Each structure stands twice: as structure tokens, then as C-alpha cells.
Amino acid sequence: MSSNASTSKKLTLVPLILMIFTSVYGFNNIPRSFYKMGYAAIPWYILSGITFFVPFALMMAEFGAAFKEEKGGIYSWMEKSIGAKFAFMGTFMWYASYVIWMVNVASGIWVPVSNAIFGKDTTKNWVLLGFSGPKALGILGILWIILVTYVSTKGLDKIKRVTSLGGSAVAALNIIVWIGAILVLIGNGGQLAEPIEGLKSFTQSPNPKFVGNTIVSLAFIVYALFAYGGIEVVGGLVDQTENAEKTFPKGILIAAAVISIGYSAGILLVGIFTNWASVMSIKDVNLGNASYVVMANLGYSLGVAFGVTEATATAMAHGIARFVGISMFLALSGAFFTLMFAPLKQVIEGTPAKLWPGKMGEIKDGMPLNAMWVQAAIVCFMIALVSFGGNSMSKFFDILVAMTNVAMTLPYLFIAGAFPAFKKKREIKKPFEMFKSQGSANFWTWIVLLTVGFANLFSIIEPAIGGDLKTTIWSVAGPIFFSIVAWIMYSSYEKKYKI
Incomplete structure (x- = not known):
């Protein structure tokens, strides 16, 4: 009986695929990709799925199975x-990526707030303490960081109950896009708002910035890699999977196909009701509000397709934009209250306590209280630097997104880079092995490293080539700063304790 009960709790193929899907798939990636590349984003998602998602996820599975008893997470994997x-260094870079995520989202979270209240993005007109545009959002972002840190240090979990609604609402957005796009297609007699002109539509972006510029197109791979982010969590699912040797790789491959097709189909669906030139090329559209512009356009297009009045179509646009705004605000808030302490706590608990200066390594009531306030000060300082840098709203969000994409994907170089050494160590017991030989492990590691490395390289240098040195500098500033901090901290630890 106990054996059967235990088996019944194990993940079978379909639940495993669903868990991977929910960990990785992000709605926001679809409208942002359409804004950047149109239909031409689709081949990059497929290529990145083959050269990054599948091999990296299988590496995470091997690591997770071998070190399932270790509490240090990715630190234990790389350390051993x-x-x-x-x-x-790798773990600190992974943690730093969440710090940079906070810089991005603390400033960008006001776009969904604006959509929730006004039914559209009005943030460029907001004025606070005499400051407008990016500066006003920067001040609000700093206040938000202080508030979230204060609430998190009090250990209040009630907010998470409210924000869990956001996750369900964001999941509903995908259903709305599918149903809405099909209804628009029917209403318009099968005509696409963004026409498909043969193979050209999937190889050439409608965005003038991408036309004839190979480096700009290659730089887009970072967006695709970012869209596959979160796969490191699947490493912990191996020992929970029934018949893992067969089920897990099958689940990874099917999930990768479903996610790649999901992103590709989503981009195609957006094209059913969104003409790139007339909707996405408007001056006020940027990476911060692209999702809301697309969803508002869905509401408007539904109205027009079924012959309602202009006023009703506009009201439908504002209604969907408000729903998206509320959903995204709740979801981002929930993520914020978790990520304000969870990555920091993991990096402190997973690494040697003596590495952390003063009282930064102290955990009180399950929370790294002192370190959280140091973290808040760093995030606020970075927000102030970026937001008061004198940019337009569009450039402001370009910088924030570029910073986040680079920071969130660079740690994959460290984790994947440790895999060949992990395979070589015979003393490490490996209950699950997908890469049967050292040669195959080395080959796929290099594929992953080259994909992530070149994607980041092109993403970093592309703005500079176009004369936008500021975005290039900010893309690397965060990772360089945190890698220097990590190096100094560990070197000090080595000297002090003669390691």
C-alpha cells in the first residue's frame, strides 16, 4: 500500500510538462517580441529552443538528481x-540578476497601474515633485522598493494571497488572446491585420531598426533566451518524476516543443489583430507598454470586426487594458514580495557564513533582514542613476529591458560551464544521466555556452554600433559591478581564513 501511495504522488508525463510550462512560459514575451521583430521573431524562438532550452534543461535535471539532498541549490552544484x-561568483551573478530585475520592474510596474486606472499608458505625463517621465517613475520605483522591503521584513504573507490572483489572471490573458484573435479572424473574413508575405515575413522584421542589420537580429536571441528563463527550477523535479529515465527527457522535449509553439503561435495570433506599422510603430509605444498596447488593440479590433460603434470599440479597448493592468500589477507585486528576500536568502544560506561581512549573513525569523536593507539601498541607487540619466520614455525602457535580459541570462554561462567537470567526477553519484558520454556532455555544453555567449555579445554591442553607447554601458554595468563585488568578497574571505 505505502509503495503504491508513494508512486501515485510521483509526477507523470502530463503534470511534469504542465509544471515546466508554468515555470517558463511568460505572456509578456509575446507582445514584446512582436513589437521588436514581428513574425520574424518566430525562427529565433525555435532555434533557441533547440540550442539552449532542451540541452540546458537536461543538464539541470542531471544536476538536480545528483544533488537533491543539498540545500545550497546552484552553489552546491558548482562548488562540488x-x-x-x-x-x-556564479551564484552571486545569479542573485545579481534579480537585483537588476527589481530595478526594471520597480520602474515599470507603474505602466500596469496606469492601464488599470485609465485604460491606457499615461505614465509619460505623470509629474511627481516637479519631475516627469522616467524621473517620476524612478522616484515612484524607489518608494516602491522601500515599501516592499519594509513589508517583507515584517514577514507579512497576507499580500501573497491577494497577488496569487494575478497569476491566475495572467494565465487567463493567454486564453483571451487565443479566443479574441480567432473571433477577430472570423469577423474580418479570414484577413490578417499583419499580412504574411511568404517566407519574407518570417525572415525580415517590419521594424526599420532590424532591416538589413544582421547584428540587431542576432541580438534578439537574448529576448528568446530570457523567454525560456526559469528552466533551472526543473532540476528539482527529477526525483519527483515517475520512471524519470524515460519520462523526464520526454517531458523536457515535449515541454520545449509546446513552449516554442506556444510563443510562435502567440506571435502569429497577435498579427491577426495587430498591424505593426499602424499600431506598434507609434511614437508612444515602447517595451514597457507594448503588452498593454497589443491587448487594448485586441479589444478595439474585436469591436470593429463585429461592427460596433467607435465609442464602444474604444471602451472595449480600455476595458481589456484595465484587466491586463490589474492582472500584471498583482502578478508583479506577488513576484516582488517573494524575490525581495528569496534569492538573497538562498545565496546567504547556500554559501559559507563567514563570506558575509558584519551582520549581513544573519537570518532572523527566517529572513535576511540586514542584507535586505543593503539590497534595497543598492536597488534604489541604481534606479536613481538610470531614471535621472536624461532619457525619453522609450529609451528608458529599452535600457531597463536590455539590462535585465543580459543580467538574467549571463548566470547560465556559469551553471552550464560547470557541467563537463560535473560529468568527469566519478565520485559524484548520478542517478539520472541523459548525456551518456563525456563527449556528448562537452558538445552540448559548448552549444549552450556559444548560444548564450554570442546572444549576449550581440545584445551588448548592437546599441553601441547604432550610436547608443548608453544602453551598451548599462547592459554590462550591473554584471561587471556585481562580479567585482563577488570577487572582492571571496578574495577577502580567502585571505582572512587562509583558504
């Missing part, structure tokens, strides 16, 4: 494979 210094 290569060494403590490499592990600390």
Missing part, C-alpha cells in the same frame, strides 16, 4: 563540480 570560488 569546479570549486568554491567559481561557485560563489
Whole structure:
């Protein structure tokens, strides 16, 4: 009986695929990709799925199965494979990516607030303490960081109950897009708002910035990699999977196909009701509000397709924009209250306590209280630097998104880079092995490293080539700063304790 009960709790193929899907798939990636590349984003999603998502996820599965008893997460994986210094550098970079995410979202969260209240993005007109545009959003972002840090240090979990509604609402957005796009297609007699002109539509972006510029197109791979982010969590699912040797790789491959098709189909659906030139090329559209512009356009297009009045179509646009705004605000708030302490707590608990200066490594009531306030100060300082840099709203969000995409994908270089060493160590018990030989492990590691490395390289240098040195500098400023901090911290630890 106990054996059967235990087996019944294990993940079978379909639940495993659903767990991977919910961990990785992000609605926001679809309208942003359409804004950047139109239909031409689709081949990059498919290519990134093959050269990054599948091999990296299988590496995470091997790591997760081998170190399932370790509490240090990715630090333990790298430390036991290569060494403590490499592990600390990689883990600190992983943590730093969430700090940069906070810089982005603290400033960008006001776009969904505006949509929730006004039915459209009005943030460029907001004025606070005499400041407008990015500066006003920067001030609001700093106040938001202080508020979230204060609430999180009090250990209040009630807010998470409210914000869990956001996750369900964002999931509903995908259903709305599918149903809405099909209804628009029917209402318009099968005509697409963004026509497909043969193979050209999937190889050439309607965005003038991408036409004839190979480096700009290659730089888009970072967006696709970012869209596949979160796959490191699947490493912990191996030992929970029934017949893991067969079920897990099958689940990874099917999930990768479903997610790639999901993103590709989503981009096609957006094209059913959104003409790139007339909707996405408007001056006020940017990476911060692209999702809301697309969804508002869905509401408007539904009205027009079925012959309602202009006023009713506009009201439908504002209604959907408000729903999207509320959904995204709740979802981002929930993520914020978790990410304000969870990555920091993991990096502190997973690494040697003596690495952390003063009282930064202290955990009180399950929370790294002192470190959280240091983190808040760093995030606020970075927000102030970016928002008071004198940019337009569009450039402001371009910088924030570029910073986040680079920061969130660079740690994959460390984790994947440790995999060949992990495979070589015979003393590490490996209950699950997908890469049967050292040669196959090395080959796929290089594929992943080259994909992530070149994607980030092109993403970093592309703005500079176009004369936008500021975005290039900000893309690398965060990772460079945090890698220097990590190096200094570990070197100090080595000297002090003669390691």
C-alpha cells in the first residue's frame, strides 16, 4: 500500500510538462517580441529552443538528481563540480540578476497601474515633485522598493494571497488572446491585420531598426533566451518524476516543443489583430507598454470586426487594458514580495557564513533582514542613476529591458560551464544521466555556452554600433559591478581564513 501511495504522488508525463510550462512560459514575451521583430521573431524562438532550452534543461535535471539532498541549490552544484570560488561568483551573478530585475520592474510596474486606472499608458505625463517621465517613475520605483522591503521584513504573507490572483489572471490573458484573435479572424473574413508575405515575413522584421542589420537580429536571441528563463527550477523535479529515465527527457522535449509553439503561435495570433506599422510603430509605444498596447488593440479590433460603434470599440479597448493592468500589477507585486528576500536568502544560506561581512549573513525569523536593507539601498541607487540619466520614455525602457535580459541570462554561462567537470567526477553519484558520454556532455555544453555567449555579445554591442553607447554601458554595468563585488568578497574571505 505505502509503495503504491508513494508512486501515485510521483509526477507523470502530463503534470511534469504542465509544471515546466508554468515555470517558463511568460505572456509578456509575446507582445514584446512582436513589437521588436514581428513574425520574424518566430525562427529565433525555435532555434533557441533547440540550442539552449532542451540541452540546458537536461543538464539541470542531471544536476538536480545528483544533488537533491543539498540545500545550497546552484552553489552546491558548482562548488562540488569546479570549486568554491567559481561557485560563489556564479551564484552571486545569479542573485545579481534579480537585483537588476527589481530595478526594471520597480520602474515599470507603474505602466500596469496606469492601464488599470485609465485604460491606457499615461505614465509619460505623470509629474511627481516637479519631475516627469522616467524621473517620476524612478522616484515612484524607489518608494516602491522601500515599501516592499519594509513589508517583507515584517514577514507579512497576507499580500501573497491577494497577488496569487494575478497569476491566475495572467494565465487567463493567454486564453483571451487565443479566443479574441480567432473571433477577430472570423469577423474580418479570414484577413490578417499583419499580412504574411511568404517566407519574407518570417525572415525580415517590419521594424526599420532590424532591416538589413544582421547584428540587431542576432541580438534578439537574448529576448528568446530570457523567454525560456526559469528552466533551472526543473532540476528539482527529477526525483519527483515517475520512471524519470524515460519520462523526464520526454517531458523536457515535449515541454520545449509546446513552449516554442506556444510563443510562435502567440506571435502569429497577435498579427491577426495587430498591424505593426499602424499600431506598434507609434511614437508612444515602447517595451514597457507594448503588452498593454497589443491587448487594448485586441479589444478595439474585436469591436470593429463585429461592427460596433467607435465609442464602444474604444471602451472595449480600455476595458481589456484595465484587466491586463490589474492582472500584471498583482502578478508583479506577488513576484516582488517573494524575490525581495528569496534569492538573497538562498545565496546567504547556500554559501559559507563567514563570506558575509558584519551582520549581513544573519537570518532572523527566517529572513535576511540586514542584507535586505543593503539590497534595497543598492536597488534604489541604481534606479536613481538610470531614471535621472536624461532619457525619453522609450529609451528608458529599452535600457531597463536590455539590462535585465543580459543580467538574467549571463548566470547560465556559469551553471552550464560547470557541467563537463560535473560529468568527469566519478565520485559524484548520478542517478539520472541523459548525456551518456563525456563527449556528448562537452558538445552540448559548448552549444549552450556559444548560444548564450554570442546572444549576449550581440545584445551588448548592437546599441553601441547604432550610436547608443548608453544602453551598451548599462547592459554590462550591473554584471561587471556585481562580479567585482563577488570577487572582492571571496578574495577577502580567502585571505582572512587562509583558504
